[in-house]
Amino acid sequence: MKTFWLSLMTLMMLCRTPTAALPLRTSDRPTQSNLGLPEADQEFAEEYLQHFYGYRSKSERKKRSADADVDGDWNTELCEKVQEMQRFFGLPPSGELTKETLAVMKRPRCGLSDVERFGDTIRWKKNTLSYRISGYNTSIPASKVRKIFRAAWKIWSNVTPLKFRKRNRKEADIVISFKNGDHKDGAPFDGKGGVLAHAFLPGHGIGGDVHFDAEEDWTFNSTGSFNLFTVTVHEFGHALGLPHSSDPGAIMYPTYNFAPSFDLQLSFRDVKDVQHLYGISPNFDSLFSKKPPPRTPEKCDPDLSFDAVTELQQETLFFKDRFLWRKHPHFEETRITLISSLWPENVPANMDAAYENVERNLIVFFKDHQYWLLRQLQIQEGFPKNISSLGFPSRIRSVDAALHFRKERYTVFFTGHECWRYNEREEMMEGPPTLIEKQWPGIPTPIDAAVFYDGSVHFFKGNIYYKFDSNSKHVVSTGTTNELLECKQADNEI
Ligand SMILES: [Ca+2]
Ligand SMILES: [Ca+2]
Ligand SMILES: [Ca+2]
Ligand SMILES: [Zn+2]
Ligand SMILES: [Zn+2]
Missing domain, CATH: 2.110.10.10 (Hemopexin-like domain)
Structure with a gap:
């Protein structure tokens, strides 16, 4: 009984939003209240929300505010950020750090935020872009890596008027590299798992550049942990200016959820988003008339049926x-x-x-x-x-x-x-x-x-x-x- 009241209190404390009228949960559910969480998980979740959902930690808020009620605001904000994350991933938006919420947070993913929206203006202002591979640093042979990158660019150039040219020495718009740990761009890598890669939006200097975590077990077939081609297509999307999509069928979805045999193609949403920035490839119709980019099922589709x-x-x-x-x-x-x-x-x-x-x-x-x-x-x-x-x-x-x-x-x-x-x-x-x-x-x-x-x-x-x-x-x-x-x-x- 004691646990029950404690968890109820946590819920009320955490959620002051209209969804505060949360259900009483029976104790046999596999969900957990925040109170039952090991401290490491709680810390992990807060860091995750800081990184990907723009959450400001308690100490950060204290620094900036003389407000005595930092605790209360902090709890509300934490709850709202958990809900925001839950909505993004299609979890019930309870605001609680349930086991399954944590499991989704622990999925391997891209290092960019899920909530930043860049608007329509961040794009390259030309249609021919150059790229350079700076250091391979992976067990995959260099020739294979070059092939993977070329194929990944093709995925994007098939649907837009963009062209990609590889350069060996001279400066390039997009520099691609494998980096270890802290590599001095403010976003250190975290070793195996967690963040797999990140990229910078179009712009000068580091803009458009793509970094892969060199410590991951990269693969180009079904043997290792993460398929380099799949992650590359996603990161190249950022290098072209695309944000994360909450459409789980999109390649721009932030987590890595691919079976080794997954036959990668851009989803309808990816195609629509990149064409919004750059326009349509002249070959688009001939390339896709037989097999159009797959649409994620929609709950409002009048013909929706279930498996x-x-x-x-x-x-x-x-x-x-x-x-x-x-x-x-x-x-x-x-x-x-x-x-x-x-x-x-x-x-x-x-x-x-x-x-x-x-x-x-x-x-x-x-x-x-x-x-x-x-x-x-x-x-x-x-x-x-x-x-x-x-x-x-x-x-x-x-x-x-x-x-x-x-x-x-x-x-x-x-x-x-x-x-x-x-x-x-x-x-x-x-x-x-x-x-x-x-x-x-x-x-x-x-x-x-x-x-x-x-x-x-x-x-x-x-x-x-x-x-x-x-x-x-x-x-x-x-x-x-x-x-x-x-x-x-x-x-x-x-
Ligand atoms: Ca990592
Ligand atoms: Ca650059
Ligand atoms: Ca059936
Ligand atoms: Zn990403
Ligand atoms: Zn980096």
Whole structure:
């Protein structure tokens, strides 16, 4: 009880904003209040917010202010900065330094701030730019590094009228180098992990220059930790004047979330932003007519459909491609984030189905013939496994959707026109499948997803959801999927 009151007090102290009406959390949630945090984490978080969100620390504020209430203001500002960061990354904006907020803060990332906006004016005033590589200092062979940089420039010159010329000796607009620790530009590198690289916006001297942390385990294939090409494309974006994007599909998103096999391309957002600065490449249409830059799914898209939907503690998670929306009952906004930002391990994109087993504290993901079991964000040993080990016959190659019944402790799997009842207690299938139309009359098959939402079962097919009443056994209402994500017109314009 004591802990409960303490954490409630912290919340109130921290958040004096309208969102101060925060929920009381039950103690079994894996979130933590700030009080439970080790001091090192608290310090780390403050430094992170100083660096990337323009937060001023307590001592800094004291220096500048004779105000006696520095503590109060400081707590409010800290809370607001945590919320700002949480919104940027699509986390529930509680203002609390939860475990998962810290996990996102600890993701490897770019060294530039997420909140500085430079306006439209910071750009090169010419279309041909020169670059020079000053020192390689990485285990990747120099010839390979040159190739990587050339390919990264091409990514940007494919969509703009810009041209990039390599120089060997003479001064160049953009100087690229690998640096160790403190390299005298006011932004020391931090060794392995953390900040991977940074770049300077267009301008004279150091302007446009790009620095990589020489201590990282750089790679050009899938062996090391960080793919140099991926990070280079991002940093070159800064060298051209682009800020960070909160669109998780953008290459200008600040964290590194890439599987080794990721096939890098600029997103629709990146292309739009860089073309806003420099205009369109004359070859753009011929290069991209067949395969236009991918758009991040939008919750206001009237045709929005989902791959899978599941409950997760109090939240409802809507999965689509590499992304998900998180709907928390206590926060109005639902924001998009990356699956890989929530589960850094190799959780599949474009998944088929997902459900939460509350009692065993597990989340289960399905893709094709495999399924993954996760506890506390960790993939359990021995997974992924073949779905046949759940008791499916070999003719079943994938699962369309999964619906978990918390009280009764069973899960229904949907495959085509059939559904299967799986007993979670016995860990076995309860007999042969039945037809979906018998169990859930009025539901079109095959379905995309199913979930308990707002007290009743919701099925999803295309851009429509079907709310099903289990007592009267029929569909009581339908609507478009994006109604559930609270699409507001303003969201469209962000
Ligand atoms: Ca580093
Ligand atoms: Ca320069
Ligand atoms: Ca599905
Ligand atoms: Zn960056
Ligand atoms: Zn530097």
